[in-house]
Amino acid sequence: MSIEVEGLSKTYGQQKAVDNISFKAVPGKILGFLGPNGAGKSTTMRMLTGYLQPTAGKASLGKFDTQLQSLEMRRILGYLPENTPLYTDMYVKEFLNFVANTYQLSQVESKVKDVIARVGLGAEQHKKIVMLSKGYKQRVGLAQAIIHDPEILIFDEPTTGLDPNQLTDIRELIKSLGKNKTIVLSTHIMQEVEALCDQVVIINKGKIVADSSLGGLKEKHQTDSLEDIFRSLTN
C-alpha cells in the first residue's frame, strides 16, 4: 500500500504552511521527508494522518482517502507524532494495552509482549512512562505506532534526542520495518537519511524543492554531501 499526495495545501490565515505539494511513497522504499524548521513537514504529516484538514488537495493511504475514509485509513496507519506525546501517568504495559484496545485487536496480551520485545523495552516494561528516559519514551512512541502491524508508518522526527547507541537500535528497527511497509519519516540528521532512506523529498517554505531517489539527487547536484544539497536548496 502506498501513500499518494496530490496538490495538498494548508493555509493558516494569510500564511501558506503547505503549498500545493504532491509526492508518492511506495512500500519497501523509506521516504525521507526533509526541510528546515517551519517548512511544513509536521503540518503535512498531520494532514496525512487525518488530524488536520487540508485547505486544498487530497491524500490517500492505500486505497483510503485521508478525509473521506478517515476511520478505515487510521486502521492501516501507524503514527509517531513530533515530540512523542504520551500519557505519562500510565505504565508502559497499561498504555500499550490501551492502544491495542483502541484498534479492538484480538490477543492483546501477546501483541503487547511482542512489541515490547521488538522495540527493546523489556527491562522497562513495568515502569511508569514518566520515569523513563528520553530514549525509552521514544521506544514507547514507536511501540504504540507499530503495535497493530500497520501497512503505513509515518514517523515525525523519530530519533531526536537519542544517544548514539539508541540511535543505531532505532534505525535498525525502522530499517527492518521498511522492508515491506511504506514509511515516511522526517528528520534533520543527514547521516540518517543516508543510512535509512531510498527516496528523498525536500520541502522549503511549504513547497517541494526536490523529490528523487537518494542516488539521483546526488547525481543531479554532482556532490556526495547531502548537507550541501540541503543547504543549497533551502537557503
Next chain:
Amino acid sequence: MYAVFKRELFSLLNSLMAYITIGVFLLVSGLLLWFFPDTSILEYGYAELNGFFSLTPFLFMFLIPAITMRSFAEERREGTYILLASRPLTEWQIILGKYFACLTLILFALLPTLLYYYAITQLGMPKGNIDGGAVAGSYIGLLLLGSAFAAIGIFASSITKNQVIAFAVAVFLSFIAYSGFDALSKIFAFDKLEDVFAWLSINEHFLSMSRGVLDTRDLVYFSTFILLFLGSTRLVIGGRKW
C-alpha cells in the same frame, strides 16, 4: 469507546484529585447533615432528606468541574490528543468515553450517601417512615443534574489548555444554569419571560423530580441540555485549532 472510557476512569482513579474531591464532598455533606446544628437533620426533627438534596447541587457545582476539568485541557496541554485522533476512534467515541468516565466517578461519590437514607429510615418514628418515592425521584434528579454539570464541565475543558480556567468556566456556567435562570425568572415575574427562564433553570426541573414524579418533560430537558453541551464540545474538538 470502551478503551477510552477505561483509560479515563483509571487515570481519574489514579489521581489524588478524584479521592480528594469525593472525600471533601462526603465530609462536607456529612458534617452539614448530621453535625452542624443549623442544618442538621437530627435538630430538624423530621425524617426526611430534603436538606441533603437542596445542598448537594451546590456541592456538585464545585465537585464536578474538579473532576471534568482535566479531561480535554490536559490533552491539549500535553499534546496527547493527537494520540487519540490518529486511532480509529470517532470524536463522539472520545467525548463519550471521557464523559461516562466522569459520570462513573460522580456515581461513586453519590453511592455512599445511600447510607443517609438508611440512617433516616432507622431513625424515623415509626421506623421506616420516609417518603421513598420522593427520595428515589431526588436521587434520579441528582444523577441527571450531575450529568448536566458534567456535560458543562467537559465542554469547559475542551475550550482551554488551562485546567484552572476550565474549572472556573464550568463552575460559572453550572451556577448560571442552576441558579441564574431561576433568579432571572424572579426578576421578570409577571412577564412572559418568567416561564421561559423558569423552564431553562436546572433547579426547576430538579425540584419537579424531587417530588417523586418522573415527568418526560424533565427527562427531555436534561437530555437536550446534555446533548447541547456535548455537541458544542464536538464542534470545538472538530474545529481543531490546536
